Amino acid sequence: MRKQIAAANWKMNLTLQQGEALIDELLNTPHNLSDNQQAVFGIPFPYLTAINAKLAGKENVFVSAQNCYSKKSGAYTGEVSAEMLQSIGVPYVILGHSERREYFGESNAMLAEKVNICFEYGLKPIFCCGEALSIREAGSQNSFVETQLKESLFHLTAAQLTGFVIAYEPIWAIGTGKTASSDQAQEMHAHIRSVLAAQYGAEVANSISILYGGSVKAANAKEIFGKPDVDGGLVGGASLIAAEFAAIINSLK
Numbered sequence: 001m002r003k004q005i006a007a008a009n010w011k012m013n014l015t016l017q018q019g020e021a022l023i024d025e026l027l028n029t030p031h032n033l034s035d036n037q038q039a040v041f042g043i044p045f046p047y048l049t050a051i052n053a054k055l056a057g058k059e060n061v062f063v064s065a066q067n068c069y070s071k072k073s074g075a076y077t078g079e080v081s082a083e084m085l086q087s088i089g090v091p092y093v094i095l096g097h098s099e100r101r102e103y104f105g106e107s108n109a110m111l112a113e114k115v116n117i118c119f120e121y122g123l124k125p126i127f128c129c130g131e132a133l134s135i136r137e138a139g140s141q142n143s144f145v146e147t148q149l150k151e152s153l154f155h156l157t158a159a160q161l162t163g164f165v166i167a168y169e170p171i172w173a174i175g176t177g178k179t180a181s182s183d184q185a186q187e188m189h190a191h192i193r194s195v196l197a198a199q200y201g202a203e204v205a206n207s208i209s210i211l212y213g214g215s216v217k218a219a220n221a222k223e224i225f226g227k228p229d230v231d232g233g234l235v236g237g238a239s240l241i242a243a244e245f246a247a248i249i250n251s252l253k
C-alpha cells in the first residue's frame, strides 16, 4: 500500500524561533498518523538539524530539505550537497519545485542529475512537476507533465521508482488561493500514474505516492485527498499555521 503524505513546504519563511514554535504547537495539536501515513516538513537548510532533533522519536514525522545541488562536492559556493544532507540525517529532499525551475533555471535534465545524486546518498526525493496557466489554457498539460517525468525520471530503474514520491503542483494554483478542483487533480494524477504504468508496469505505478500541491488548506484537503489517485499534499501557505496543517494531516486517507 503506498504512503499517504502531508508535506509542508515552508519555502523561505519563518525564523528558527518561529519554526520551532510552529513545530511545538503542531506536535501539541491532536493529529493522528497511522503507519501508512507521514507528515514531512520541508524547511530551510539552517533549521534541519534543530528541527530533526525536535522530531526524534516521533513516529512517521520527518524533515525534508527544499533542494540540493546536482554535483557531489567541490567549488560550488553557496550550494548544499546530497552527502551533506545525508550526513545530518535528513531523509527527504523536495526537488524541482516550480519556484526552483522558474527563478533558478532548473531544467528537466538538471533534475535528472539531482534525482541521481539523491539516490546515491540514500535521500528520498519529493519530485515536483506541473504546468503553468498558459499550458493548461492551451490544453497541453498532460503532454507537458509527461515530458517532465520522462526527462527527469525515466532513466531510473523500476526498483528505484518503487515507493517514489511525486508532487503534482499546477503553477496557477500555487499561492494563488486558486485550487485545482478535486476532479482536475484526480484527472492529472491518474494521467501521471498511467504514464508511469506504461513505462514501469502497474505494480510500480501503484506504489508511487502522488501528492497534490497548490492552495491546499484545511477546508479543501479532505475532498482532494479523498480522490483515489491523490496520496496527500505538498502544502505551502497553510503549512505555516499549526491548526491548518494539523487538520491537513488528519485529512489523509
Ligand code: PGA
Pocket: 009, 169, 173, 174, 175, 176, 177, 213, 214, 215, 216, 234, 235, 236, 237, 238
Ligand atoms: P501553496 O504552495 O500551498 O501556498 O499554494 C504550495 C507549494 O508551492 O508547494
